[in-house]
Every structure is written in structure tokens, then in C-alpha cells.
Amino acid sequence: MSHTNTERECVISMRDITRSFQAGEVSVQVLKGVNLDVFAGEYVAIMGRSGAGKSTLMNILGCLDRPTSGTYLLEGHDISKLKDDRLSTVRGKAIGFVFQSFHLLKDLNVRENVELPMEYQGVNPVERKERAEELLIRVGLEHRLMHRPKKLSGGERQRVAIARALANRPRILLADEPTGNLDSSARQSILDLFDELIEEENLTLVMVTHDELIGELAQRKIIVSDGRILDNGRKKGGTP
Numbered sequence: 001m002s003h004t005n006t007e008r009e010c011v012i013s014m015r016d017i018t019r020s021f022q023a024g025e026v027s028v029q030v031l032k033g034v035n036l037d038v039f040a041g042e043y044v045a046i047m048g049r050s051g052a053g054k055s056t057l058m059n060i061l062g063c064l065d066r067p068t069s070g071t072y073l074l075e076g077h078d079i080s081k082l083k084d085d086r087l088s089t090v091r092g093k094a095i096g097f098v099f100q101s102f103h104l105l106k107d108l109n110v111r112e113n114v115e116l117p118m119e120y121q122g123v124n125p126v127e128r129k130e131r132a133e134e135l136l137i138r139v140g141l142e143h144r145l146m147h148r149p150k151k152l153s154g155g156e157r158q159r160v161a162i163a164r165a166l167a168n169r170p171r172i173l174l175a176d177e178p179t180g181n182l183d184s185s186a187r188q189s190i191l192d193l194f195d196e197l198i199e200e201e202n203l204t205l206v207m208v209t210h211d212e213l214i215g216e217l218a219q220r221k222i223i224v225s226d227g228r229i230l231d232n233g234r235k236k237g238g239t240p
Contacts, residue, residue, distance in 0.1 A: 009039065009040040010038070013071075014061075031227045033070075044206045045207050047215050047224070075171070077090050096172070100176055102149070102157045132167065166201075179191065
């Protein structure tokens with residue numbers, strides 16, 4: 001059964017978000033009053049040309065950077081009021097990250113890479129191992145547990161990265177160009193996996209992408225241009 005946004009929990013709420021950087025004596029404003037709500041279980045694609053501000057927005061969404069001004073509530077937590085250690089804890093539990101370049105550690109095997117976020121959160125070794133193996137089975141890599149990343153294909157490495165992102169059972173998955181380095185077959189396989197995760201785990205997926213197919217598959221396509229959101233409309237289901 002479909003739900004309107006008014007019936008769903010708002011997990012990301014941004015109001016009047018700006019982000020400026022100093023370039024010598026000049027202040028460059030990259031984000032200019034961004035307002036954005038994302039609801040539990042949504043699949044959102046953030047699109048726009050290079051330099052539009054997508055990556056800066058993603059870094060703030062992921063609590064890897066803080067806004068210059070404005071308010072960001074992540075699952076009700078006011079990010080601007082959290083100290084770094086508390087912010088790290090909130091981020092580690094609420095958000096999983098999937099990067100275009102995978103960011104797997106080459107000296108660790110596949111299972112150890114997936115265990116790493118749980119180690120940072122203080123999960124005991126037995127539980128880490130069981131959870132990592134469960135996730136790797138979930139993404140179809142049970143036969144690759146002891147392999148190093150260099151032995152894997154691009155699609156397999158991205159699946160490891162997705163399993164790692166899910167390690168701490170986040171409710172929100174942020175993906176930065178997750179299909180950008182993949183061939184068409186691997187790309188489709190990853191998109192199918194995302195669809196399954198949204199359906200079965202009730203994940204909220206926010207994806208930065210140049211891929212028009214992803215934009216068409218997403219429930220909502222958000223267009224960023226010159227540091228502003230131009231189009232924040234819902235394409236199918238729910239209300240604008």
C-alpha cells in the first residue's frame with residue numbers, strides 16, 4: 001500500500017542550508033539556501049551538472065561536512081548542535097555510505113572489509129563475523145569471503161561496498177555515483193540489488209548520479225543547479 005509523505009517519517013530535513021568556502025580572500029558560496037525533506041523508504045536521485053553542488057550537498061547529508069548556515073535534522077537530531085564524537089556516533093548508526101570508487105582496504109579480505117564499520121562501533125568479533133557473512137550472502141558474494149579486493153570485478157567490489165554500508169543496520173543509504181565505474185551488466189545488477197533492499201529492508205536511498213536511468217527509476221528526482229534545488233518534485237506515488 002502506498003503512503004503519502006504526511007504519513008511517513010521525515011528522516012532528513014534541511015532548511016536554508018548554505019555552504020561557503022574560502023578561496024584566498026574570496027568567499028565562494030557553493031550551496032545557496034537548500035531546502036530538502038526525505039522520507040523513510042524513499043528512493044531519491046540527486047542530479048545536476050558537475051560543479052552544481054551535488055557533492056557538497058552529499059557531504060553535508062552524510063555529516064562529513066557541516067553547513068555554513070541553516071538547519072539540518074537527521075532522524076530528529078540537530079546536526080549543528082552535536083559535538084564531533086556524538087556526530088560520529090549518530091552518523092555511524094543512521095547512515096551507510098556507498099562510494100563510486102568503492103574505498104575498500106586492499107590489505108583486508110572481503111569479510112574483514114565488511115566487518116570494519118562494526119569494529120568502529122564496538123561490536124564484538126563473533127557478531128561482526130556473523131553479520132558480515134550474512135550480508136555477503138545477501139549480496140551474492142558468499143563464495144568471495146576470503147578474497148582481497150584486487151581479485152574481484154568492479155561489480156563485485158561495489159557489492160562488497162554495499163554490504164559494508166549496511167553493516168551497522170542504517171536506515172539511510174547514501175550512494176555517490178555508485179554505478180559510475182561499472183559496465184552495463186554490473187550496473188543493472190547493482191540497481192536491482194538497491195530495489196530489493198528498499199523493498200525488503202525499508203531503506204531510504206539517496207543517490208547522487210549523472211545516470212539518467214537512475215533518475216527515471218527513482219521515486220523522486222532532485223535537480224541541483226548553481227547551488228540551489230531547481231526541481232524537488234515527486235514523479236510517482238505520494239504527493240509533491
